Amino acid sequence: MTSRTASRWAAPYAAGPVQARVILPGSKSLTNRALVLSALATGPSTLTGALRSRDTDLMIAGLRGLGADIVGDGTTLTVTPGPLHGGAVDCGLAGTVLRFLPPLAALATGPVAFDGDEQARRRPLGTVLTALRTLGARVDGDGLPFVVHGGGSLAGGVVTIDASGSSQFVSALLLSAARFEHGVVIHHVGPSVPSRPHIDMTVDILRSAGVWVDSPAESGAADTWQVAPGPIRAVDRVIEPDLSNATPFLAAAAVTGGVVRVPAWPLRTTQAGDAIRRILDQMGATVQLDDAGLTVRGPDRLQGIDIDLHDVGELAPTVAALAALAATPSRLRGIAHLRGHETDRLAALAAEIDGLGGRVTVHPDGLTITPTSLRGGCWKSYADHRMATAGAIVGLRVAGVEVDNVATTAKTLPGFADMWAAMLAGDPVAGPGKHAR
Numbered sequence: 001m002t003s004r005t006a007s008r009w010a011a012p013y014a015a016g017p018v019q020a021r022v023i024l025p026g027s028k029s030l031t032n033r034a035l036v037l038s039a040l041a042t043g044p045s046t047l048t049g050a051l052r053s054r055d056t057d058l059m060i061a062g063l064r065g066l067g068a069d070i071v072g073d074g075t076t077l078t079v080t081p082g083p084l085h086g087g088a089v090d091c092g093l094a095g096t097v098l099r100f101l102p103p104l105a106a107l108a109t110g111p112v113a114f115d116g117d118e119q120a121r122r123r124p125l126g127t128v129l130t131a132l133r134t135l136g137a138r139v140d141g142d143g144l145p146f147v148v149h150g151g152g153s154l155a156g157g158v159v160t161i162d163a164s165g166s167s168q169f170v171s172a173l174l175l176s177a178a179r180f181e182h183g184v185v186i187h188h189v190g191p192s193v194p195s196r197p198h199i200d201m202t203v204d205i206l207r208s209a210g211v212w213v214d215s216p217a218e219s220g221a222a223d224t225w226q227v228a229p230g231p232i233r234a235v236d237r238v239i240e241p242d243l244s245n246a247t248p249f250l251a252a253a254a255v256t257g258g259v260v261r262v263p264a265w266p267l268r269t270t271q272a273g274d275a276i277r278r279i280l281d282q283m284g285a286t287v288q289l290d291d292a293g294l295t296v297r298g299p300d301r302l303q304g305i306d307i308d309l310h311d312v313g314e315l316a317p318t319v320a321a322l323a324a325l326a327a328t329p330s331r332l333r334g335i336a337h338l339r340g341h342e343t344d345r346l347a348a349l350a351a352e353i354d355g356l357g358g359r360v361t362v363h364p365d366g367l368t369i370t371p372t373s374l375r376g377g378c379w380k381s382y383a384d385h386r387m388a389t390a391g392a393i394v395g396l397r398v399a400g401v402e403v404d405n406v407a408t409t410a411k412t413l414p415g416f417a418d419m420w421a422a423m424l425a426g427d428p429v430a431g432p433g434k435h436a437r
């Protein structure tokens with residue numbers, strides 16, 4: 001739907017160790033879950049420190065178009081639920097909008113037409129639409145564009161799905177299920193579900209809104225989640241900073257032997273991005289988490305890593321960039337599902353690292369990256385925010401890297417290029433709408 005003009009951005013080269021303090025805007029995953037729950041809640045609620053980016057603005061527009069009133073200045077938003085009615089939703093390239101809003105649309109009184117970016121048409125979705133039909137909804141289409149004919153209510157009940165393509169299939173059904181007449185019981189059958197922390201995040205936020213949820217962790221029933229029907233309480237929330245978006249900045253410390261601190265790093269969190277602490281530690285960095293935030297000190301020699309990223313695939317582009325600059329080979333496992341992310345990230349990472357003279361082998365489940373001496377050149381971003389930030393990391397150590405369409409980082413981190421430049425200049429770094437401290 002949206003056309004974007006590609007342009008090349010000269011990724012800054014780091015002449016020495018990077019030293020920076022970086023304040024990140026709010027988490028995409030938490031903001032979009034909170035928006036959905038607030039729109040389904042029993043009364044108004046306020047979100048503080050919400051992320052404003054393409055993905056979250058698409059969620060806001062989608063919910064407004066279906067009847068929610070969302071007002072606010074920048075990162076503070078007040079959401080007042082309204083009767084849900086028919087309308088149109090632009091998903092852009094946001095997996096959270098594409099997967100989380102169809103179940104909510106099934107509760108509307110009228111047809112809801114979904115469309116999105118050309119690239120979004122290739123993202124896996126059929127599982128959610130088939131599940132909705134099983135739960136009582138009428139849906140025209142099996143992928144974008146499609147129409148959910150909201151009937152004002154949905155029966156809900158028991159459904160069996162294969163969620164090996166995306167954890168968002170499970171999260172999507174769970175988020176709206178308290179408003180289904182019979183709630184939902186989801187059985188997953190198939191290869192293992194990726195990105196489990198994201199489902200745990202969904203369970204956690206539902207419970208904080210007073211919803212009864214049973215998950216494999218408590219029930220012992222592997223791969224079964226259940227939500228009881230009932231009210232979703234309106235809760236005022238402070239959104240944590242986005243830890244996945246922190247990872248390129250932390251990687252800058254790791255690859256330059258520098259020091260980067262991220263204040264307000266939560267001591268306990270459901271965000272998958274928290275896994276970067278053990279990844280950087282394994283690669284040889286010094287990682288310290290305390291009340292002042294997270295501090296990463298880069299090593300003299302960055303080690304390669306052999307790691308299963310199945311649970312935290314979102315971090316794979318950052319880890320691949322680190323691996324390309326490490327002293328020893330790396331093997332990234334468990335991430336076949338990245339082929340259905342914003343782009344086929346396995347193919348894209350291999351093509352771009354190889355394009356600079358690197359050596360990457362693509363496996364059915366991931367990548368082997370053998371460090372070589374890289375040269376400058378064009379790094380394509382494929383409209384993928386995390387491909388663009390991975391190119392920026394590589395550019396810190398390889399002169400002459402040009403990232404095409406760095407503006408695509410606005411999907412979750414508008415102002416990334418300015419933040420990156422400020423980091424290299426030794427200036428304070430804060431994204432637009434910085435996280436309230």
Ligand SMILES: O=C(O)C1=C[C@@H](OP(=O)(O)O)[C@@H](O)[C@H](O)C1
Nearest residue numbers: 029166167168194195198313314
């Ligand atoms: O629910 C979420 O907020 C997300 C779940 C994950 O999706 P997949 O399970 O498709 O990897 C993650 O990669 C994505 O960035 C955000």
Ligand SMILES: C=C(OP(=O)(O)O)C(=O)O
Nearest residue numbers: 093094095096314341342
């Ligand atoms: C996979 C990602 O996004 P989405 O929410 O669009 O699936 C991501 O941000 O890495």
